Every structure is written in structure tokens, then in C-alpha cells.
Amino acid sequence: MTPTTMIDNTQAAVAATPGLEPGFAHFIGQSDAVGKALLAVLLLMSVASWALILLKGTRQVLQRRRSQRFLDFFWNARSLDAVQDELQVHGVREPFGHLAAHALQARDHHARHGAARLEEAGSAQDFITRTIRKVLDEEGTRLENGLTLLATIGATAPFVGLFGTVWGVYHALLAIGMTGAGSLDQVAGPVGEALIMTGLGLAVAIPAVMAYNAFSRSNRVLNGRLDAYAFELLTFLSTGATLLRAGPAPRPGTAPRPGAALAAVTAVAA
Template identity: 35%
Template sequence: MNKTAKHIARFAAIGLISTSTLLPISTVWAEETAQTTPVTTVVADETTQTTATPPPPPATEQEAYNPYGLEALWREGDVIAKTTLFILVLMSIGTWYIIFSKVFQQSKVKRHGIEAERNFWEADTLNSAKDSLNPSSSYRYIAEKGIHSTKHHDGSLLERIDFNTWVTISIQRAIEKVQSHLGNGLAFLATVGSTAPFVGLFGTVWGIYHALTAIGISGQASIDKVAGPVGEALIMTAIGLAVAVPAVLGYNWLTRRNKAVMDNVRSFGSDLHAVLLSGELNGNHPNRDSK
């Protein structure tokens, strides 16, 4: 009995010791589990929210605004810059208008010259020869002035002038008037060709002045603050050159064409002078018999 009681006492002591040892461990484990569980729940909730959020819509592409182009030059320019640009545009419009109108006019006179060469000298009389020409023809105008001079060489003052000289003067005046009409507008081309680069240069100088003033006020002299406004101001010089070059080329080209057209007009006037001095038009070119 004593041995049995001793064994029971030993098992009871061991159980008590085990219980006292494991109880704190289980308590700590339970507390750690309780603290870890909410964190897991929060993470799970955050994951759920992240997954459930729809993707943002794609951003629409918008054209970027260029602060250094022609649009910015017009939008940010002052009254003087806009006036300079407007003058250059007017010069360009006037240049191209004169070039096209003069080419059309010269072609018309050249066509009338071919008509006069074909019809005028084949007529039987001066009046029929004159009527065979187009009413708007420069050649008809010269013929009318020449014929009119032969019929109005009278009066005390005009009789003092030799008939040959009087007819020559009348035809020469008509030719000079035709030449003056063909030369209208060429002075404008010469003016534009010589002044447009300087007008553009003025716009550039004015733009650079304002750009440097703005840089000095802002106190920033970085490359983007300097290169942009200065490059924008140089556009004025480019526009001035773009206006001047066609004007100069057009002036030289039209002057050369005028010379060729007027050579034919003067030849017609010289032949008409010979016919008027002969007193009749026999249907042949005045210089054909001498060749």
C-alpha cells in the first residue's frame, strides 16, 4: 500500500508540473494566434479590394501645344510683330497677283501679235487692215494712232512739222504707251524684292528684344528659355526671304518677257510707219519686196 501511495503521489506531482509548464505556453500561443488572425484578414481584404478595382480608362491622346511655332508667334506677338507679319503677307499676295496677271497680259499681247502678222498685212486697205485686228489688241491701238496721224496733219503749227516726223512721233507715242502698260506692277516687284528681307529682319530684331527682356525679368537663362524665343523671332527673317525671292525672280523673268514682246511691237510699228508713208497698203509686207 505504501508503494502504491508513493507511485500515485509521483504521478500526481508529474501531472501538476506538466500542467503548470504547458499552461503558459498554450496561453502565449493563443494570444499570438489571436493577433495574427486579424492581420491575415486585413491583408485578405486589401487583396480583395485591389482585385475588385476596375482598371483606369485609357488616357486620350491630345495634341501637344507647340510654344515655338507660327501659331505661338501670332498669339504671343504684340501689335508691332503682328503688323510686320501682316505687311509681309500683303507683299506676298501682291507679288503673286502681279506675276500671274503679267504673264496673262504678255501672253495676250503675244497672241495679238501673231494675229496681226497673219491678218493685217493681207488686207487691201488700211481701214480693213485695222478692222481685222482684235478691238482690245495693242497692235490695233498703234494702227489707229498711225492712221489718225495721217489724217490730222493740218493746222498752222502742225504744218511746220515734217509729215514723216509727225507720223513717227505718233506711232512712237503709241508704242511707248503700250510699253508703259506692260510695265505696270514691275516696280512693285522690285520694291518687294529689295525691302522684304529688311522688313523680316526688323521683325526678328523686335522679337529678340522682347525675348531677352522677358528672360531678364524672369531671371532664368537656361537653354530652353533662350533658344525658344530667339528661334521664334528668326521666323520673321525666313518669311521676309520667302517673300523677296519670288519677287526678284518674277521681276527679272517678266522684264525679259516684256523685252521680247516689245521687240515684236516695235517691229510692227516700224512696218506700219513705212506703209503709212507710202500712202497705200497693197497687200504685201512693206519689206518683202526689198528682200
């Protein structure tokens, strides 16, 4: 028997069997409350993950552009006072500006009031260092928002789909056992429809896992750049030097390597 003949015979058997219309709609129609509840859970997971992916993706693109513009302005400014004036006029809309604004405020606050409270104890450099660390922690926490949900969906969606498959296969086998009909044409339809749940679980999990990995890498890169920028900023605030540089300026929109600021400040002081 050729494959074409087998396909024609299968189609004829399906057409001759009343009510046998394998497909997703037929699967939903014959699902019980548990199966429909699992479908609803997978649908909610999919909607939540895609909404989060679009929201965080758009936010990261805008944040990257704003950060590049601010770093370009910062490394071309003549002094930290010019940076502070710019932040006061246009506000803060990205992590690097947020870090610079709080560090400058900490410097001015300690210069005016000194160590008036316990959290302000120590030198001005100690107070600025604690402020920078606090802002870095806040930015790191903010960047992690939503990643737990993506990781949870990516890890649990396949098992939700697998449970739906097991549940559907169980009911299919139970029906076959009650009717006593166990031929291939009686088993293939219900079992194939039950396997749809596994496919749905994978369809929900794969985008969530890929987005989680992409966002995690982007966050690591941004945290590294923030750490380097925080070192440079602390050096400038501690020495009171301007933003003049010894040697060639870095490419616009990028922070210099850690330690470059210290060499620049030493050259200016000399």
C-alpha cells in the same frame, strides 16, 4: 549620347515645361503690337504681289495670243485699207493693233486737214512719226505698270522680316535677362520663333523678284518687236505701198527683220 537620345531628351524637356509650345501660333500669341503689325505688313505685301503676278501674267498670255493673230492678219492683208477696216470692225485689243490704228488715223487726219495745228506741223511723214513715237511711249508706260510695286516688295520684304526677327530676339533676350534663365532650352524656343519673321520676309520677296525679272524680260522683247513693227508700218505709210512682199513671207505671227519692208517696197515700186 546618341542623336536619338538627344532628341528624346529635348522632347521630354518641352513636354515637361508648362506653356512651352514652340511654333508659329505660339509666336503670334506672344508677339506684341509691333510684331503683329510687321506680320500684317508682310501679309499685305504677299497678297499684293501675288495678285499682281496673276493679273499681269494672265494679261500677257492673252496679249501675246491676240498680237500673234493680228500680226498674222496684218502680214497677209492686201493693203493698209484692209487693215484699217479690220480694226474699225473688231476694235483694238493689243499693242500692235493700237499702233497701227493710230498711225492710220494720223495719215488720214493729215491728208484731210493738213498742218492745222502746231503739233501737226511738217510733212505727213513727220506727223505720222510723232504719232508712232507717242503710241510707243504709251505702250511702254503701260507695260511698266505694277513693276515698281514688285521691285519694292522684293527689295523691302527681307528687311521687314529681319526687323521682325531683331525685335523678337530683343524681347526674348530681355525676358531671359529678367528671369535669369539662360540655358539652351530657354533660349532656343524664343529665338527660333523670332527667326520665323526672316523666313516670312524671304517667302514674300522671292516670288516678287522672280516675277519682276520675268515681266521685265517679256516687256523688253515686246518693245523690240514693236520697234521693228513701227519701222515697217512707217515705211508702208510713207510710200503708200501695199503689203506685197518680195521674196518669202515671214513665219505667221512674227514681224520681219528691220529693213525687210524697205526692200519689199522698193521691189514693188520698180
